Amino acid sequence: MRAVVCEDWCDYDDLTIGEAPVPDLVPGGVRIRIEYAGVSFATTLVVAGKYQRKPPLPFVPGTEVAGTVLECGDGVTRCKPGDRVLAVVDWGGYAEQMVAREANVHVVPDGLPLDAAVALCISYPTSFGGLCWRANLAEGETVLVHGAAGGVGLAAVEIAQAVGARVIAVANGDEKQAILRDRGVEHVIATDGFRENVESITGGDGLDVVYDPVGGPVSRPSISCLRPGGRLVTIGYAAGEIPSIGFNVLLVKNVSVMGFNWGEYVGWSPVDRRDRYADEVAEMMQTLFGWWRDGKIRPTVHASFDLADFRDAMREVRGRKAIGRVVLTP
Amino acid sequence: MRAVRCAGWDGIAGLCVDDVPVPAIRPGCVRIGIRYAGVAFANILMVESKYQRRPDLPFVPGTDVSGEVLEVASDVDGIAPGDRVCAFVDSGGWAEQVVHPVETVYPVGDGLPMDAASTLPSSYATALCSLTWRGGLSAGQTLLVLGAGGGVGLAAVDVANALGARVIAVASTSEKRDVALAHGADAVIEPKDFRPRVRSLTDGRGVNVVFDPIGGDMFHDALRCLDIGGRLLTIGYAAGDIPQIGVNLLLLKNIGVMGFSWGTYMGWGPDHGREVFAPRVRPQIARLVRMWRDGKIAPRIHKAYPLERIADAAAEITGRRNIGRVVVHP
Structure with a gap:
């Protein structure tokens, strides 16, 4: 089968496309014909050997896929051949086929385009887990979302709106702010002066939750914005500095x-707990699918590239100003 | 009346017992004839000017009391002279009488011994409210209590057991560990190398919540005792050092650190007065009284000292000899 292969730790652009053996079906495994694979910046770190998790060489990169089930290994009950599915996987996504573990495979609802489903592999679950599992965000609470025009940020905005929370979105630049206003966010503010703005928007009451994929200089002032009982969820460090x-x-x-x-x-993680959390994760996916059906979340695709153009696809990810995912078609 | 006075920031050694005027009743207040007053680490910090709250000099220390209502301001309803009460007061507890706004005065009814009653608005309320409001501890979850022999630590063991949690108690002496067992700890361990012990006691999964009134070195290991989704409640810093962490550890381990300061709910915070929190707090004190009546909690008094021996009382705490609460009586 056609696949992008990482033979040794290297720059992303030094990866090559070629023929790779079709992976064997294993008990508990699901063979998927991949129709779309998500392109995310983290993959550049993985292939460079700089990510906390290092796949065994050689490997096919790519952690988010959507496609159709071709066959199921012994013991699989969550899906069957012919099902349209998404899967968040260890590696192996930049290929025509892969075998995913059952716990990572979710049947997507009719009508949800498979390219858009790719966004439901990581960005939406990250924001759902941060806001709903960790921070217990409740209806009527006020949440500040940093980096709100980014992938996880925008997912967080939509999820907070779906929960019924009041959203204050932080984004810099007219274009990004316009995207958020277009999504019905009432309060869109810039990073500069966000403390003062939060103070006036909340009438001095402070925030219940801060969603922070930025880190660095915004985390500590954000903690100052919390009211008693408030929670800050730390998701990532896009600003580069770990507070x-x-x-x-x-x-x-x-x-x-x-x-x-x-x-x-x-x-x-170093200890593989995916089976322990399979039911909770499946329940989360059902909630997200339900919100998609109700029009509350809008996973979107920005651009699609042929697998052979994986380098152009990554350039688009790095440079893009528009919202939505970049995907590859094998 | 006799009272302990703090005239400078010289710590316990600088305190003296003097005759001071009986405080006058004020609108919205009740006068309490004090039977017992708690002596806690926070009180000691306060007279050293090391606490977040600094009363004006001179003042009478002591914040948690039990006794009988002697007088009620004409604008106060629902409480009458002769009522047995416990109360949390801004200051003035180490004295024969105190006058305080009624919002943090709680009737306890008959039967509850007065020395035990003095623990309810302080150590027991801290334990109950931090574990339930902040930590989300529920029946069947596992709690690790550090400093389980101290006043607030032993209260956490007692309350968590009453809530149906599984309790692992860390305490420095075998006598303290015996008392923790008697108050419902399911397992007791020494501070030395507690982390592998906790691992094996939880089948490698770790605990759901850590109750940490100590800070210092132990918190590093305590954080690493948490299961995914686990929360460490930071209650105080008896060890002296205030822990600092890079928040990426919280991300990698999927855990949280939650601060809890009882003083905020007693009206000591910058933003909200005690009347704001009173409707939430009052039912919790009533719940503790019910727990005692049902035989589910048994506050332990380490030793009761006369006011004149306040230095001996405080030395029990700074010397870490106390098991449970130290109190003074006028």
Whole structure:
């Protein structure tokens, strides 16, 4: 089969496309004919050997796929041949076929385009887990979303709206701010001066939840914006700097900082716990699918590239200003 | 009346017992004839000017009391002279009488011994509200209590057991560990190398919640005792050092650190007065009284000292000899 192969740790652009053996079906495995594979920046780190998780060489990169089930291994009950599915996988996505573990495979509802379904592999579950599992965001609460025009940020905005929370979105630049207003966000503010703006928007009451995929200089001032009982969810460090927090600040302000790492739920941690969380994850996916049916979340595709153009696809990811996912078609 | 006075920030050694005027009743207040007053680490920090709250000098320390209502301001309803109460007061507890706004005065009814009653608005309320409001501890979950022999630590063991949680208690002496067992701990361990012990006691999964009134070195290991989704409650820093962490550890391990400061709910925060929190707090004190009546909790008094021996009382705490609560009586 056609596949992008990583023979040794390298720059993303030094990967090659070629023939790879079709992977064997294993018990508990699901063979998927891949129709779309998501392209995300993290893959450049994985192939360079700089990610916390290193696949065994050689391997096919790519962690988000959508396609059709071709066959199921012994013991598989969550899907059957012919099902349209998405899967968040360890690696193997940049290929015509792959064998995923059953716990990672979710049957997508009729009508949800498979290219859009790719966004439901990582961005939406990350934001759902951070806001709903970790922070217990409730209807009527006020949530500040940093990096709100980015992939997980926009997913967080939609999920918070679906929960019934009041959203304050932080994004910089007219274009990004317009995207958020277009999505019905009432309060869209810039990073500069966000504390003062939050203060006036909340009438001094402060925030219940902060969703923080940015880190660095925004985390600590965000903690100051929390009201007693408030929670900051740390999702990533797009600003490059990892903030350090003194526990006494949390104590005096009666607030919490919690981390959410979706990878641990899908088998990417040193201890593989994907089977332990399979039911919870399946339930989350059903909630997301339900919100999609109700028009509350809008996973979108920005651009589609042929598998052979995987380098152009990554350039688009790095440089893109528009929202939505970049996908490959094998 | 006799009272302990703090005239400078010289710590316990600088305190003296003096005759001071009986405080006058004020609108919205009740006068309490004090039977017992708690002596806690926070009180000691306060007279050293090391606490987040700094009363004006001179003042009478002591924040949690039990006794009888002597007088009620004309604008106060629902409480009458002769009522047995416990109360959390801004200051003035280490004295024969105190006058305080009624919002943090709680009737306890008959039967509950007065020394035990003095623990309810402080250590027991801290334990109950931090574990349930902040930590989300529920029946069947596992709690690790650090400093389980101390006043608030033992209260956490007792309350968590009453809530149906499984409790692992860490305490420094065999006597403290015996008392923790008697208050419902399911397992007790020494501070040395507690992490592998917790691992094996939880089949490698870790605990759902850590109750940490200690800070210092232990919290590093305590954080690593948490299961996915686990929460560490930071309650105080008896060890002296205030922990700092890079928040990426919270992300990688899928855990949270939650601050809890009881003072906020007693009206000590910058933003909200005690009347804002009173409707939430009052039912919790009533719940603790019910728990005692049902035999589910048994506050332990380490030792009761006369006011004149406040230095000896405090030395039990700074010397970590107390098992349960130290109290003074006027």
